[in-house]
Amino acid sequence: MLPGRRLVRALPLLLCLLLAGCALRxxxxxxxxxxxxxxxxxxxxxxxxxxxxxxxxxxxxxxxxxxxxxxxxxxxxxxxxxxxxxxxxxxxxxxxxxxxxxxxxxxxxxxxxxxPPQLWDQGPVSVVRGTHSLVLGGSGQSEDTLRGIAAEADRAVPAASAAWPRPWAGRVVVLVPGSLARMAELLGGTADAYRGMGAVTTGRVGAGPAPADRVVVNPEGYGELGEAGRRIVLTHEVTHVATRAATSATTPLWLSEGFADWAAYRGGPTTPGQGAPALGRAVRRGEVPAELPATEAFAFGGDSEALARAYEGAWLACRLIAAEWGEEALVDLYERAAREPLPTALDEALGVDRAGLTKAWQEALRDWLR
Missing domain, CATH: 3.10.450.50 (Nuclear Transport Factor 2; Chain: A,)
Known part of the structure; x- marks a missing residue:
């Protein structure tokens, strides 16, 4: 074989060795x-x-x-x-x-x-399983406390399903951190932002596959509530879980928060006067709201009395819709509002425009809260 041919045949082998050497730096x-x-x-x-x-x-x-x-x-x-x-x-x-x-x-x-950390980043986690709930407790939470929350969550799930007769998972994950400060860490906020709250819900709005929401309990605020308050708080939050896939960035907050409160109070003995004391005081002063609660009215960290009026007004708007147009119409409105402009959703679900709904709501407030 000629020397030149040997060199030509050796070049591919040399190239392979060089490439292998580069790959194994x-x-x-x-x-x-x-x-x-x-x-x-x-x-x-x-x-x-x-x-x-x-x-x-x-x-x-x-x-x-x-x-x-x-x-x-x-x-x-x-x-x-x-x-x-x-x-x-x-x-x-x-x-x-x-x-x-x-x-x-x-x-x-x-x-x-x-x-933000995960709950297990904060220390040992205790686990309690309910019929419809999984409760994860942070460091320092007793098993009795967690079992009580699981029992309340198990009652909240059927209540949310009764108010929202649409398919959903029918189960809920509840996180109970060891303190208010630990709760704030999990949510990436400050303790002052959640002080006085019983619980909040985390999750991604909109349809499509998404992880289950987490209901995060404020151990201090929740611990100060009586039995009825705990039931209302957890049913409210579980309703957010149930309606999550039918909630979008365009869903008005007065509708999403009002619906959750309506579900929580639904079938219970609470009257508008009992459930809306802050708004009642305003109405009796002659300060009937001019509009349904705006998005910014639900911001925490400001005037607590104004925040209470926003939530109470939203609840009573949904209560009015369920009473005057029917519960199915309220559910239909909720679904439509996630995918259609609100004027269109109101017209198709209730046959009324925003001005007409606002007027009916104002009249109901005067009647219920005077």
């Missing part, structure tokens, strides 16, 4: 080892999750930053709560890994900077 190999260590970590949820029904636990690595034998990984945690989440929930995480002789191990798993 030490830096790339180390990053692959880090990613494998994260994948191994994903296979078994941490011990602190013992008892929590999690599945599909996995980390989607977004970036790896190494500094010698230390690596920081940014990743998106994906998981489901078995039997409750129709789609994976997510949380941005930062994992710290340490390397020893080429072997990498996860040393810390924490929320990514600027990301």
């Amino acid at each position: 030490p830096a790339d190999t180390a990053e692959q080892d880090v990613r494998r260590a994260v994948a191994d970590w994903s296979r078994t949820p941490p011990e602190r999750l013992a008892g929590i029904p999690v599945e599909d636990w996995a980390y989607e690595v977004a970036s790896v930053r190494r500094d010698g034998v230390r690596a920081l990984v940014r990743a998106e945690l994906r998981y489901r709560l078995t039997g409750y989440d129709p789609a994976q929930a997510g949380s941005a995480r930062e994992l710290e890994l340490h390397g020893d002789g080429g072997t990498w191990r996860v040393a810390a798993d924490r929320p990514a900077p600027g990301t």
